[in-house]
Amino acid sequence: MEDDFKHLVRISRKDVDGNKTIQHALTEIKGIGLSLSRSICLTLGLNTDDQIGYISEEDVSKIEALLENPQEYNIPDWMLNRRNDYATGDDLHLIESDLDMTLRDDLNRMKKTRSYK
Numbered sequence: 001m002e003d004d005f006k007h008l009v010r011i012s013r014k015d016v017d018g019n020k021t022i023q024h025a026l027t028e029i030k031g032i033g034l035s036l037s038r039s040i041c042l043t044l045g046l047n048t049d050d051q052i053g054y055i056s057e058e059d060v061s062k063i064e065a066l067l068e069n070p071q072e073y074n075i076p077d078w079m080l081n082r083r084n085d086y087a088t089g090d091d092l093h094l095i096e097s098d099l100d101m102t103l104r105d106d107l108n109r110m111k112k113t114r115s116y117k
Contacts, residue, residue, distance in 0.1 A: 005053045008110055012067050013096055016051025025052040026063070031095035036079050040066055043073050067095055 008015045009025070018113065024039035034099040041048045044062050066073045070080065070093050077083060082092040082102065086109075094102055 005051075007053060009052050009055070009060060012064050016052060018051060020052060021049050022046055022052045022061075023048040031081055031093065031096055031099045032067075036075070036093075039075055039079060043075065067093070073079065 005018060007018045007102055009092045010016075011026070012029060014029045016028045018025075020028075022041055024033065026032050026040060032040075038048060040046075043112050044059070044066065046059060066075070071077075071091065075083060075093075077091050080091050080093040081099070084090075085092050085101050086106070
């Protein structure tokens, strides 16, 4: 079992610490909080208390697929961080650099229209 342990696990362009539990390791990814992390574990049937360094590459790819399109996995809309997107009107969940760029674009749009709060 020691041979299967990975000290760093790469999930969606982010290296997470393999010693942390799955639930807490997923929160290292910008855009994922504790409630969404727990929901991901429950949806995929992962034990929240297992160390993320022991999960298989198949489970990592399942997590990445869920993060790409959480609505396919029946994650509730209220857990998404970009509901009713300005450009498309869709409910989205953005992570990492996508979240940063969208926030920056939103702020620039509000500054341009002089409605920045």
